Amino acid sequence: MATSPAGLIVLENRAPLPAGTLVELSFIHVQEAPPEADITLPASPRDWPALQEALALQPQTPPAMAVHLAKPESVGGVAAFLVAALKLNQPEKMLGDELASKLRASGQESLISRVAAEVQQAGQSFVRENAPAQEWRTLALPVLPDGQLARLAVHLRAERDPEAPSVASPIKHLVVEVELSRLGPLLLDGYIRPRRFDVMLRSQRRLPRTLRDELRLAYRDALQALGWQGGLEFQTAAELWLGTAEPA
Secondary structure, eight states: OEEETTEEEOOOOSSOOOTTOOOOOOOSOOOOOOOOOOOOBOOOOSSOHHHHHHHHHSTTSOOTTHHHHTOGGGHHHHHHHHHHHHHTTOGGGGGOHHHHHHHHHTTOHHHHHHHHHHHHHHHHHHHOTTOOTTSOEEEEEEEOSSSSOEEEEEEEEEEOOTTOTTOOSOEEEEEEEEEETTTEEEEEEEEEETTEEEEEEEESSOOOHHHHHHHHHHHHHHHHHHTOBOOEEEEEOGGGSOOBOOOO
16 A cells, blocks of 8 residues: 555555565556535534434334335435425424324424424425525435434535536536445445446445445446446545535
8 A cells, every 4th residue: 555646556466465575656647636626515414313302202103204214225205205395395294294293292392393493404405496506405314224313415516527627518416425334434426427427435444345346236237227327436535535514
């Protein structure tokens, strides 16, 4: 492993090299990356404290979305539910009528208001009309990876293509933040071009080689099924993490 002006270089060799072996590296061509714009991500709810409190008070009456929360494959449906509630300006709908009624009956109006405020913060920028395309649009979703509500945040904005900076037509920059108990914080950083989606999966811990191979294969198969192209690559280092603004 070595550091260089081009970044971190890792030489993967199955057979250990004898002590004192001389390894020579030559750079044939190094392309300098264009200066990056501000990529600090907006803040979003992290632990959903009000929603967790509502669930604890009425454990037998889950919120309207709870049937989907424990299923990662249902994230799309949860996102659609949340966006619909926000567009109707009824963020409290996330609780569902039954849970909201029980909370009101037990004098928990303020808790309902706090849940609504959490939901509003989770997707206000995502559903805001006439927002500049260059601004981040953020949608945070509650997920249940280990029985506790956690955060999955989706960020989207239009940018100039870093591979073709002279082209005026913008592309979409998609970033997904999620934290898993076994793998830790993960950040999917991708660019959406016409029928092409390239993604960099950033992790603060190095993922096992077998897992990386499985993810690459699954990603390739998913794109081929859609008739799209693209690739999945991996980066591991805290300094490669995109910044997140502090909550107000």
